[in-house]
Amino acid sequence: MPRVLVCVAWPYANGAIHVGHVSGSILPADIFARFNRMIGNDVIMVSGSDMHGAPITVAADKEKVSPETIANRYHAINAKAIEDMGFEYDLYTSTHTRNHEEVTQDMFLRLLEKGHLERKSTPQFYCENCKRFLPDRYVEGRCPHCSYEHARGDQCDSCGKDLNADQLLDARCQICGGSPELRETEHFFLKLSDFTDALVKYGEAGSHWRPHVRAFTLNVLREGLTSRPITRDITWGVPVPVKGFESKRIYVWFDAVIGYLSASKEWAKLEGRPEEWKDYWTDSTCKGYYFLGKDNIVFHTIIWPAMLLGYEGLNLPYDVPANQFMTLEGQKFSKSMGVSIAIPDMLTKFRPDVIRFYLAANMPEMKDSEFSWEDMAARVNNELVATYGNFIHRALSFTFKNFGAIPVKGELDDRDKAGIARIAEAEKEVRDALSVCEFRRALKGVMDLAQFGNQYFDSVAPWSLVGTDKARCGTVLHVSLTICKALAVLAYPFMPFSSESIWKQLKMEGTLREVGWKGLDLPLKEGEKMDKPAPQFAKIEAEGAGEFQRYAALNLKVGKVLDVQPHPNADKLYLMKVDIGRTIAMVSGLKDFYSAEQLKAKTLIIVTNLEPATIRGVKSEGMLLAAEEGNRLALLTPEKDLEAGTQISSGMEPGQKQVTFKEFQKLDIRVGAISAVDPAVLDLGSRKVQCAVDAPEKGRKYAAFVAGEKALVMFGPDKVKIVFDSDIPVGAKVR
Numbered sequence: 001m002p003r004v005l006v007c008v009a010w011p012y013a014n015g016a017i018h019v020g021h022v023s024g025s026i027l028p029a030d031i032f033a034r035f036n037r038m039i040g041n042d043v044i045m046v047s048g049s050d051m052h053g054a055p056i057t058v059a060a061d062k063e064k065v066s067p068e069t070i071a072n073r074y075h076a077i078n079a080k081a082i083e084d085m086g087f088e089y090d091l092y093t094s095t096h097t098r099n100h101e102e103v104t105q106d107m108f109l110r111l112l113e114k115g116h117l118e119r120k121s122t123p124q125f126y127c128e129n130c131k132r133f134l135p136d137r138y139v140e141g142r143c144p145h146c147s148y149e150h151a152r153g154d155q156c157d158s159c160g161k162d163l164n165a166d167q168l169l170d171a172r173c174q175i176c177g178g179s180p181e182l183r184e185t186e187h188f189f190l191k192l193s194d195f196t197d198a199l200v201k202y203g204e205a206g207s208h209w210r211p212h213v214r215a216f217t218l219n220v221l222r223e224g225l226t227s228r229p230i231t232r233d234i235t236w237g238v239p240v241p242v243k244g245f246e247s248k249r250i251y252v253w254f255d256a257v258i259g260y261l262s263a264s265k266e267w268a269k270l271e272g273r274p275e276e277w278k279d280y281w282t283d284s285t286c287k288g289y290y291f292l293g294k295d296n297i298v299f300h301t302i303i304w305p306a307m308l309l310g311y312e313g314l315n316l317p318y319d320v321p322a323n324q325f326m327t328l329e330g331q332k333f334s335k336s337m338g339v340s341i342a343i344p345d346m347l348t349k350f351r352p353d354v355i356r357f358y359l360a361a362n363m364p365e366m367k368d369s370e371f372s373w374e375d376m377a378a379r380v381n382n383e384l385v386a387t388y389g390n391f392i393h394r395a396l397s398f399t400f401k402n403f404g405a406i407p408v409k410g411e412l413d414d415r416d417k418a419g420i421a422r423i424a425e426a427e428k429e430v431r432d433a434l435s436v437c438e439f440r441r442a443l444k445g446v447m448d449l450a451q452f453g454n455q456y457f458d459s460v461a462p463w464s465l466v467g468t469d470k471a472r473c474g475t476v477l478h479v480s481l482t483i484c485k486a487l488a489v490l491a492y493p494f495m496p497f498s499s500e501s502i503w504k505q506l507k508m509e510g511t512l513r514e515v516g517w518k519g520l521d522l523p524l525k526e527g528e529k530m531d532k533p534a535p536q537f538a539k540i541e542a543e544g545a546g547e548f549q550r551y552a553a554l555n556l557k558v559g560k561v562l563d564v565q566p567h568p569n570a571d572k573l574y575l576m577k578v579d580i581g582r583t584i585a586m587v588s589g590l591k592d593f594y595s596a597e598q599l600k601a602k603t604l605i606i607v608t609n610l611e612p613a614t615i616r617g618v619k620s621e622g623m624l625l626a627a628e629e630g631n632r633l634a635l636l637t638p639e640k641d642l643e644a645g646t647q648i649s650s651g652m653e654p655g656q657k658q659v660t661f662k663e664f665q666k667l668d669i670r671v672g673a674i675s676a677v678d679p680a681v682l683d684l685g686s687r688k689v690q691c692a693v694d695a696p697e698k699g700r701k702y703a704a705f706v707a708g709e710k711a712l713v714m715f716g717p718d719k720v721k722i723v724f725d726s727d728i729p730v731g732a733k734v735r
């Protein structure tokens with residue numbers, strides 16, 4: 001029996017898994033593993049939560065709890081979400097186990113012993129105040145390449161370049177804000193160049209890899225491999241098994257890839273056959289498939305293979321079908337609408353098969369794809385419900401109503417025979433596609449068969465036969481139910497829950513999980529009494545995201561007024577200096593409403609990416625937001641004090657490009673009062689609209705973005721809402 005090892009990228013235990021993790025690595029792995037089990041292969045699928053690394057410690061520092069508390073919390077949340085989604089891991093463990101520590105240290109010591117590790121002293125930032133080294137994101141400074149002010153110790157997020165700590169300019173400790181100093185510290189490095197020749201051979205042999213994976217890999221090899229540090233000056237992670245390194249830990253990327261091996265060993269121990277992991281790692285006929293996002297390719301086609309080559313005797317990955325990204329435009333926004341793309345939240349709204357269907361249909365296999373609620377609703381409603389679910393339900397319910405049992409098959413005519421032949425075609429298409437990890441093509445094969453089923457059902461018109469030729473009617477229904485059965489089998493890797501349910505409604509014996517692909521050949525049980533069928537899927541609502549997308553063009557920040565002077569060339573204007581994290585000059589027409597003295601104490605909301613305008617000879621670099629009605633004016637201000645420069649994102653990705661005044665004028669920002677809570681309704685004076693707002697206070701007036709029949713209350717960090725400095729009627733326009 002062919003063996004298959006399915007390895008899935010390890011999500012960091014610093015948050016709940018979301019649609020990006022599922023579409024990128026977990027779902028394709030599960031579909032592939034299920035398919036291989038169905039066709040009789042011997043499969044183990046392993047992974048778990050990545051408990052180590054800076055993402056965890058940073059989250060822990062923020063909450064002032066231990067890294068372990070954070071990691072355990074999200075490990076539990078994600079293990080549950082994974083189970084609820086029907087992802088069938090043979091083991092979903094974590095990297096914070098004794099077993100993983102042992103396997104990691106064993107790998108480290110073996111590589112050390114074989115001369116593939118070297119000790120090197122490098123300068124790292126050390127904070128005298130905090131008495132600690134500052135790896136990676138614990139230090140920020142100016143990028144030497146692009147002058148971005150918030151470059152991290154290891155990388156600049158603005159220009160994307162890798163940085164060494166000593167390249168960073170004006171470094172600041174992210175814990176205390178102090179200025180760290182560079183200190184020499186000794187670390188272990190993996191000598192990747194030891195493996196260049198073997199890796200080139202390996203990459204060139206990967207003609208079955210996805211083209212983008214192979215091209216990326218060969219390109220990295222062409223550029224040349226340098227030694228990579230595998231230890232860090234931190235206290236959270238796997239201890240370095242070498243004397244003198246007690247205060248250091250193994251770098252998270254090094255231990256995370258070892259997780260595939262340690263999880264396989266842990267699985268074997270738990271099965272009570274501790275040597276069985278070898279079947280998947282030392283038997284060269286076993287193929288290892290690694291599912292991950294494109295940002296992780298280098299770790300799986302170069303670094304992990306190098307480690308395995310250095311260790312000797314273990315299988316290299318056979319295929320690394322890395323996905324591209326599912327981009328989440330509007331994702332942050334959706335959160336503010338009370339809809340989140342975190343899997344535990346989505347599971348409160350949708351059945352797992354519905355989520356699985358959409359994320360498979362829109363999987364970013366060969367290029368990036370975009371997640372949107374509208375697209376999800378459209379595909380679920382038009383394909384899953386109207387085509388797939390509809391065919392199965394009409395065939396089952398018509399049969400139940402008129403026969404109450406699985407009908408007997410009589411003589412097949414050409415049309416029936418073509419229907420049966422179409423099943424064989426679909427089977428071949430789906431099997432071929434799944435064998436080579438082409439999941440979208442496979443799912444399309446399933447949906448095409450469902451569409452064919454509808455056409456067949458319409459063409460044989462059982463409703464016109466039932467009164468005239470019941471035997472013939474039974475035959476066409478028998479053929480229809482045979483197509484339903486094929487759909488249940490072929491869709492099982494994608495939608496296991498509904499497939500099992502259809503299997504039961506067809507009165508087939510056992511479960512699809514046990515029967516597998518052979519279920520295609522099993523005959524329907526003629527005469528078997530049926531139960532009243534229930535539809536598998538129902539239409540879903542688009543979750544309303546997207547309508548506010550145009551407001552994401554704005555980049556709004558909190559501004560504190562520093563200075564106010566009369567404009568030299570205009571009676572009604574002030575020249576203001578405002579701190580928005582940096583000082584900008586602004587011209588404003590507030591002279592009729594505020595004295596310079598009154599304005600000096602104000603905290604404002606500033607549009608920071610408006611095209612700069614020159615007003616009466618003075619350049620204005622920002623625009624404050626105010627609501628105006630008749631001769632009344634009120635300034636927008638946060639309901640709680642926020643620091644100058646704080647982003648008022650309202651849960652959206654703030655705009656990075658300049659906005660023209662004309663574009664700004666098209667936006668509809670208004671004063672609204674909450675007139676009902678749960679669900680929240682915002683009174684705009686002339687009309688009332690549905691409103692997205694966290695913890696609304698009845699009667700309270702807020703600044704809100706309006707889109708059709710919906711509004712979104714403007715808010716900053718910690719959901720601090722934007723209100724007004726004086727009373728202003730509802731419906732007043734903000735400009």
Ligand SMILES: [Zn+2]
Nearest residue numbers: 143146156159
């Ligand atoms: Zn940069």
Ligand SMILES: [Zn+2]
Nearest residue numbers: 127130173176
């Ligand atoms: Zn410090």
